[in-house]
Amino acid sequence: MPVISTLFQHAPSPLERLILPEFESAGLSVWIKRDDLLRMGPGLALCGNKWRKLKYNLAAAKSAGPAQLLTFGGAFSNHIAAVAGAGAAFGLKTIGVIRGEAPPGLNPTLRFARECGMHLHFVNRAAFRSKEDPAFLYRLEQTYGPFYHLPEGGTNEKAIEGAREIVTECQHQQPALQADYWCVSAGTGGTAAGMALEAKPGSKVLAFSALKGDFLKRAIAMLSAGYPTAGDWAVITDFHFGGYAKHRPALLQFLNHFYQQHGIALDPIYTGKLFFGLVDLAKQGFFPKGSTIVAIHTGGLQGIHGFNERFGDLLHYTP
Numbered sequence: 423m424p425v426i427s428t429l430f431q432h433a434p435s436p437l438e439r440l441i442l443p444e445f446e447s448a449g450l451s452v453w454i455k456r457d458d459l460l461r462m463g464p465g466l467a468l469c470g471n472k473w474r475k476l477k478y479n480l481a482a483a484k485s486a487g488p489a490q491l492l493t494f495g496g497a498f499s500n501h502i503a504a505v506a507g508a509g510a511a512f513g514l515k516t517i518g519v520i521r522g523e524a525p526p527g528l529n530p531t532l533r534f535a536r537e538c539g540m541h542l543h544f545v546n547r548a549a550f551r552s553k554e555d556p557a558f559l560y561r562l563e564q565t566y567g568p569f570y571h572l573p574e575g576g577t578n579e580k581a582i583e584g585a586r587e588i589v590t591e592c593q594h595q596q597p598a599l600q601a602d603y604w605c606v607s608a609g610t611g612g613t614a615a616g617m618a619l620e621a622k623p624g625s626k627v628l629a630f631s632a633l634k635g636d637f638l639k640r641a642i643a644m645l646s647a648g649y650p651t652a653g654d655w656a657v658i659t660d661f662h663f664g665g666y667a668k669h670r671p672a673l674l675q676f677l678n679h680f681y682q683q684h685g686i687a688l689d690p691i692y693t694g695k696l697f698f699g700l701v702d703l704a705k706q707g708f709f710p711k712g713s714t715i716v717a718i719h720t721g722g723l724q725g726i727h728g729f730n731e732r733f734g735d736l737l738h739y740t741p
């Protein structure tokens with residue numbers, strides 16, 4: 423079994439200029455951090471911010487002893503797929519506790535997870551809500567034996583350590599680049615919180631919420647509390663498009679066009695909404711002229727296949 427730290431040497435991911443007419447006319451210099459190109463293991467699951475968030479967790483899991491991971495997620499979860507992929511890449515057993523009854527046929531995310539060797543443990547929605555309850559975790563341990571526990575979405579201290587490196591890596595790659603804004607899509611806010619710890623004074627992390635509701639502000643505040651250097655950050659709530667699996671023709675058109683123009687595949691759940699939002703804010707004059715923006719492509723590529731299978735090939739590209 424190779425040492426984890428040697429396998430996580432794919433970084434740094436490229437940091438590229440992103441030229442769009444809307445950015446040019448707003449006088450913005452926009453960069454894209456291609457964490458979608460950080461890939462490991464089978465398929466496209468272990469990439470992007472899931473790669474960042476699992477990096478130190480996998481190292482800890484290996485050194486802690488019990489060579490199995492247990493985590494939680496929905497049936498289309500990028501995190502579930504990433505943990506399954508990590509298990510296959512590193513020879514760790516994985517158990518995925520999945521929200522909802524077992525469906526008659528598995529969607530592409532769960533098929534992939536099972537092919538990677540993940541054991542799928544379905545629980546109904548009510549039971550799933552007690553996922554942080556020690557008694558529930560204890561019962562799972564009695565069933566499966568000791569495991570390294572990763573919370574839903576994978577956000578914990580070690581994930582935040584990994585997410586900090588998105589910013590430090592950019593700073594090493596382009597020391598002269600003074601980002602005014604770091605833009606990132608957010609689900610649990612773990613990635614944004616990690617980035618905010620490294621953002622320099624005078625720069626701001628903008629977390630684009632992929633979900634409805636305003637829970638993210640509290641989540642990011644909690645996740646970054648207790649760290650000394652938390653930079654400035656804000657949550658953008660205007661581009662969730664109704665929630666996870668919701669979509670609008672305008673978003674789909676944007677995604678297909680973006681792929682045609684730049685050859686970069688965005689996912690419809692997270693990164694698509696981020697880049698759609700960025701362009702929209704640029705058009706509205708949200709960013710002062712002359713601003714430098716770094717937007718993170720956090721991956722999410724595994725979801726494209728499932729989205730197309732579910733809704734009928736609305737996205738005309740495969741990553």
Ligand SMILES: *Cc1c(COP(=O)(O)O)cnc(C)c1O
Pocket residue numbers: 470471472500501575577607608609610611612613614689692693720721722723
């Ligand atoms: C999981 C995920 C996110 C959300 O990350 P959080 O740390 O939970 O905020 C963003 N983008 C992509 C592509 C993801 O898969």
